[in-house]
Amino acid sequence: MPDSQCEEPITDFFNQWTDKFSRSTRPTNNDLVLDISGNLKEIEKSIASVTQWKKEVTEVFRKLSQDLEPKVPxxxxxxxxxxxxxxxxxxxxxxxxxxxxxxxxxxxxxxxxxxxxxxxxxxxxxxxxxxxxxxxxxxxxxxxxxxxxxxxxxxxxxxxxxxxxxxxxxxxxxxxxxxxxxxxxxxxxxxxxxxxxxxxxxxxxxxxxxxxxxxxxxxxxxxxAKETMFFDFDLNGKPIPYPSNCTRRACVATSRGEKEEEEEEEEDAELRAEKVNLEPNASKLRSLFNVDVNCIECDEDEFKKLKELVTLQLGRWSTAPEHHIELLNPTFLDHLKLLKKLRYLGLQGISRITELSGIQRLSELRVLDLRACHNLEKLPAEIASLKKLTHLDVSECYLLEYMPKGLGELPELQLLNGFVVNIWRKEACDLRELTNLNNLQKLSITVGKDAMQVLDPNEEVKDGVLEPIGDITGLQSLRITWGSTIENKKYRTRKMIARLSVVTKAVMRFKRVLSRVRQPVPVPAPDHDGDGAGAGAGAGAGARLSIITKALMKFRKVPRRLRLALRTPPEQPPLSKITLFLPPSLTKLDLQCYPEEEPPRFIRKEPHEKKKSLEKLYFRGGWLKSLRGIKNEEVSEVKFIRLGFLRKDFDMKKDDFKTKFPSLQNLQVVPRKDGAGTSSNCTF
Missing domain, CATH: 1.10.10 (Arc Repressor Mutant, subunit A)
Incomplete structure (x- = not known):
């Protein structure tokens, strides 16, 4: 309450009380009236001082509330x-x-x-x-x-x-x-x-x-879920396959009873195909999720009616690797282009999918999950048309040789897993395209060991293909997996020439032998005794036989030479120390199957307003022997280090880590599966 509002009622009250008291007193008690009036004036002075004290206290609390207001909530x-x-x-x-x-x-x-x-x-x-x-x-x-x-x-x-x-x-x-x-x-x-x-x-x-x-x-x-019509279940708590009381969301679930399940468990039966029934309200369905079906069969005509579908999850959701899923008729996926409102397509772990056609028409697609589709060989070149795509996961697709061009034209992309670096295919996407993705936060790539250095036609060594990663300004988490060596084109050509030269020489030699065999062999003149004709014929046949025998003996050595040529590849150029260019916002770096004994050199190209310190550093697998070679300040703020499945002679101890990484809070060491090393979890 303001001070003026608090002071006015009290003053008016005492003024009125004084007037009434003075009017009601007798004239003979003037002394008493004067004493009371004096006391009232003293009371008024005290009230005035209290009011002033109240103002001071209110001001103190006002300042205190201003200081505490941002902290209290x-x-x-x-x-x-x-x-x-x-x-x-x-x-x-x-x-x-x-x-x-x-x-x-x-x-x-x-x-x-x-x-x-x-x-x-x-x-x-x-x-x-x-x-x-x-x-x-x-x-x-x-x-x-x-x-x-x-x-x-x-x-x-x-x-x-x-x-x-x-x-x-x-x-x-x-x-x-x-x-x-x-x-x-x-x-x-x-x-x-x-x-x-x-x-x-x-x-x-x-x-x-x-x-x-x-x-x-x-x-x-x-x-x-049953009360809100989110999903429908039977009396045993099992999701009811479509059709059900819930017309917006449906499950792809097994239609077997308890007895059939027990029989299959006892007999360990093979995969049983379950047909997806989408009638009678397929046009109203918005979500379809595969719960426990391992072999899916879907009618193409019914699938075409899912024009209102928003989420389609047919792949696996379990962490168990033995959870295997197959499509009995993968051709129904050719009609994905009709699902104009689809936002999520999950095909994780499904086999027999070699390519996806028509997904470039899914203009509303946000998430495309193709992880562990082991038969997937390529992505459509028109994937750049998915302008609203935020998540693309193609990790563990081991037959995928390259990524199509145009990924840099996906402005909303936030996560990209399984990017394959291929420096030999002209139609392959280059890492430079990813520098246009300002919203990209998580990236995992697979690269060959020799992709860090590329030999150009002028025999000059230039920076590796991973250098553009340092220009992805919004990237926060990066995983790099080194795979098998991708051979340089020049050295691969030399190997092919070496193989062809062996075959060519063998063919030319065999042609010369055949020409000599076809030439007439001179026959000596017959003797006057009559035995010369037989002797001359035998000599000619023997000469021809000796030529063929020598040719066969020489040609028999060709396969051996060819095998040696195949087993002995040309020498590869030596690799120098690997250099990794870190994005300004990177906080987590995960390196798997690292090919060198010495750690990489970390470099940030230029200072950036969004620059953050690297906090998590992981090495899993590979030939890393020590981290002592790290000499710059880019890892000085590392707080968490995880080392897993490294070589037996890794020679750093706990005190060495604390000296090298002064901000280290937690160190985790996971031993190899062959029992080498010991597990530890150290907190500093």
């Missing part, structure tokens, strides 16, 4: 977060005991079936622990709730890949924009922190790479 959020952690921790550890399935397989729903027979799901849902879990769900943001309901279709206690969830959420539009990757990561972290989802960590990893659902929490998610 953050502290309150921190306190609230810790209180929620304590509540969640108490709920998860006491009220929800861990329930293990009989057998962890995608088609196993025996636990929920048993609960249904015993009619215990109602008791579980009514327990105080589940009430706390439900309240936790109610306190989530709307988009985080939607992300959580996506997990309801997955079997309980099975590992769900985080990357597959992120792609799905981006495709559904739950997270969008330039920072869609970071927003999806935040949603995943919130689900893990809330206790609704259990994060799964790799050895020594600081962040979860996958997650799983507790059976009771999944049952709660199923009930909510």
């Amino acid at each position: 953050g502290n309150l959020r921190y306190i609230a977060k810790n209180v929620n952690k304590i509540k969640r921790g108490t709920t998860n550890t006491v009220k929800l005991p861990r329930v293990e399935l009989i057998k962890s397989e995608p088609n196993n729903h025996r636990q929920l079936t048993t609960w249904k027979k015993l009619k215990s799901e109602e008791t579980i849902m009514a327990s105080p622990g589940m009430a706390m879990v439900k309240s936790t769900y109610d306190g989530l943001e709307p988009r985080v709730k939607l992300c959580f309901l996506c997990l309801s279709i997955f079997p309980e206690n099975l590992a769900i890949r985080k990357r597959s969830l992120i792609y799905w959420w981006i495709g559904e539009g739950f997270v969008d924009g330039k920072n869609a990757e970071q927003e999806a990561e935040k949603c995943f972290k919130k689900l893990c922190d809330s206790g609704l989802v259990e994060g799964i960590y790799r050895q020594y990893s600081r962040s979860p790479h996958s997650c799983r659902l507790h059976p009771w929490i999944r049952w709660m998610a199923i009930e909510i």
